Amino acid sequence: MSLSEELRALYQEVILDHYKRPRNFGELDPADSFAQGYNPLCGDQLKVYLRMEGDKVSEVCFEGAGCAISTASASLMTEEVKGKTREEADALFDDFHQLLAGGEIPDREFGKLEVLAGVRDYPVRIKCATLAWHALRSALAGGDVVSTE
Numbered sequence: 819m820s821l822s823e824e825l826r827a828l829y830q831e832v833i834l835d836h837y838k839r840p841r842n843f844g845e846l847d848p849a850d851s852f853a854q855g856y857n858p859l860c861g862d863q864l865k866v867y868l869r870m871e872g873d874k875v876s877e878v879c880f881e882g883a884g885c886a887i888s889t890a891s892a893s894l895m896t897e898e899v900k901g902k903t904r905e906e907a908d909a910l911f912d913d914f915h916q917l918l919a920g921g922e923i924p925d926r927e928f929g930k931l932e933v934l935a936g937v938r939d940y941p942v943r944i945k946c947a948t949l950a951w952h953a954l955r956s957a958l959a960g961g962d963v964v965s966t967e
């Protein structure tokens with residue numbers, strides 16, 4: 819996939835907006851589970867909190883500190899997975915990871931997550947962009963500390 823300059827600039831704007839004003843930022847109390855993510859390559863650290871309603875994610879929040887990509891990705895993730903079932907959230911992460919890692923682009927709607935597609939061209943940033951998702955997956959599985967290493 820090759821992004822036009824114009825699209826790239828637009829995506830950059832959305833990423834910066836979510837970095838400066840992260841959505842669903844802060845501790846969720848009480849939470850059903852939470853998990854911490856750490857990306858030693860970049861120094862990104864964050865914690866993802868979940869509240870479930872049966873099999874559905876009813877609330878998801880995050881807190882922590884990291885680079886623009888990891889923070890924006892976490893913010894966008896909270897918006898996309900709210901209301902999804904465990905299975906749907908898991909499947910979205912798999913496809914999102916494939917979108918970033920290169921290779922064939924999964925045939926699905928990514929919504930706003932699409933703005934992170936440019937990370938494809940910067941393999942070292944993939945860990946930044948997927949950190950919150952690894953933490954989400956861990957929280958969905960009961961919670962733990964995850965490292966991208």
Ligand code: ZN
Nearest residue numbers: 860862885946
């Ligand atoms: Zn980072």
